[in-house]
Amino acid sequence: TRPSYQPGRHFLQLPGPTNTPLRVSEAIARPTIDHRGPEFQALGHEVLSRVRAMFKTEGPVIIYPSSGTGAWEAALVNALSPGDHILMYETGWFATLWSRLAARIGLVPELLPGDWRTPVDAAAIETRLREDRAHAIKAVCVVHNETSTGVTSDIASVRRAIDAAGHPALLMVDTVSSLAAADYRHDEWGADVAVCGSQKGLMLPPGLSFNAVSQKALRASESAGFVRSYWDWGEMLAFNRDGFFPYTPATNLLQGLKVAIDMLEEEGLDAVFARHERAGRATRAAVRHWGFEVQCIDASADSPVLTGVRMPEGHSADALRAAILERSNMSLGSGLGQLADKVFRIGHVGDFSDPATLGTIAAIEAAMRATGVPHRSGGTEAAIEVLAGEETPVPSTQ
Numbered sequence: 001t002r003p004s005y006q007p008g009r010h011f012l013q014l015p016g017p018t019n020t021p022l023r024v025s026e027a028i029a030r031p032t033i034d035h036r037g038p039e040f041q042a043l044g045h046e047v048l049s050r051v052r053a054m055f056k057t058e059g060p061v062i063i064y065p066s067s068g069t070g071a072w073e074a075a076l077v078n079a080l081s082p083g084d085h086i087l088m089y090e091t092g093w094f095a096t097l098w099s100r101l102a103a104r105i106g107l108v109p110e111l112l113p114g115d116w117r118t119p120v121d122a123a124a125i126e127t128r129l130r131e132d133r134a135h136a137i138k139a140v141c142v143v144h145n146e147t148s149t150g151v152t153s154d155i156a157s158v159r160r161a162i163d164a165a166g167h168p169a170l171l172m173v174d175t176v177s178s179l180a181a182a183d184y185r186h187d188e189w190g191a192d193v194a195v196c197g198s199q200k201g202l203m204l205p206p207g208l209s210f211n212a213v214s215q216k217a218l219r220a221s222e223s224a225g226f227v228r229s230y231w232d233w234g235e236m237l238a239f240n241r242d243g244f245f246p247y248t249p250a251t252n253l254l255q256g257l258k259v260a261i262d263m264l265e266e267e268g269l270d271a272v273f274a275r276h277e278r279a280g281r282a283t284r285a286a287v288r289h290w291g292f293e294v295q296c297i298d299a300s301a302d303s304p305v306l307t308g309v310r311m312p313e314g315h316s317a318d319a320l321r322a323a324i325l326e327r328s329n330m331s332l333g334s335g336l337g338q339l340a341d342k343v344f345r346i347g348h349v350g351d352f353s354d355p356a357t358l359g360t361i362a363a364i365e366a367a368m369r370a371t372g373v374p375h376r377s378g379g380t381e382a383a384i385e386v387l388a389g390e391e392t393p394v395p396s397t398q
């Protein structure tokens with residue numbers, strides 16, 4: 001059993017929720033304010049306006065007091081109608097969950113099969129859309145960064161596929177684990193609805209979710225047939241115009257969001273993305289040095305957000321994670337769905353720097369040595385080489 005106090009900072013190396021920086025925690029801890037008063041109005045105007053830069057959109061961003069799953073549902077019920085067909089792509093567990101949610105609410109999702117190791121195949125989407133001459137498919141829904149596997153997909157290529165097929169479907173993108181960690185360009189890439197959550201790149205605790213909405217999606221919502229109330233974009237936007245919300249918003253989390261945006265802008269989004277990329281490269285170098293496989297097998301799709309690590313045959317990922325928690329007070333992500341106990345996930349997302357990356361890798365290696373998981377020692381040194389700028393280029397496939 002774990003002692004009630006484990007010394008040292010807890011290492012929350014999940015691909016979300018991520019470590020909340022003190023500045024953000026302090027902002028959240030400030031007294032709760034009147035959500036109908038002038039102080040909130042100024043805050044509402046500010047965060048609703050400034051959050052758009054995180055999505056790289058000029059259009060509206062809707063903020064819900066919910067987890068990312070709520071924003072998944074919101075995207076679907078606002079822009080679509082019961083019985084609509086939607087095309088999805090099985091990048092992994094989260095794409096699968098989104099398709100199950102869609103089926104449960106009365107949509108007809110078609111999940112193009114994937115191998116959980118490679119990104120969205122835009123050519124397969126184009127082929128399927130070309131077959132759909134009657135335009136029965138109303139939306140294409142893809143996950144930008146598949147958090148269950150550590151594979152990032154090329155969203156611009158999906159837009160090009162839709163356009164090449166001459167298909168009018170909306171493009172919906174799950175950016176829950178990519179936003180403010182991997183570059184996402186809502187307007188430039190022609191996305192119609194982006195879905196996001198607060199607890200990953202945005203460095204907030206769980207509890208806020210987002211829909212960035214294009215003009216085309218807004219128009220679709222005017223004739224969309226789903227019954228909706230709490231998730232309704234229309235009422236939300238009407239209130240947001242004055243800086244307010246139709247119901248009691250998560251005022252304290254919005255105070256934190258303002259500070260998180262300050263911090264991301266102080267660092268600069270490009271520097272934020274580069275920091276994540278670099279930590280990803282260092283982590284993968286360590287994993288490969290150990291002699292383990294990275295779950296992603298397409299080097300062009302390696303995630304800057306997390307690394308999925310495949311355990312050697314006959315060894316339990318969950319047992320290793322438990323040992324690491326007990327020995328080093330560090331949480332790593334579990335394998336999800338078909339990857340349960342076979343894969344563990346190292347998060348390198350949110351508020352972290354080199355010591356966090358190195359400490360994470362070193363603590364994993366120490367636990368492997370202590371518990372007899374076979375590996376080649378020296379993963380930390382391999383990561384140091386990357387962080388010191390001495391890495392040798394990785395071949396395009398492993």
Ligand code: PLP
Pocket residue numbers: 016067068069070094143145146147148174175176177197206
């Ligand atoms: N989509 C992705 C890519 C995720 O990583 C997650 C959560 O990890 C979700 C959706 C669901 O978000 P939530 O758990 O906040 O409901």
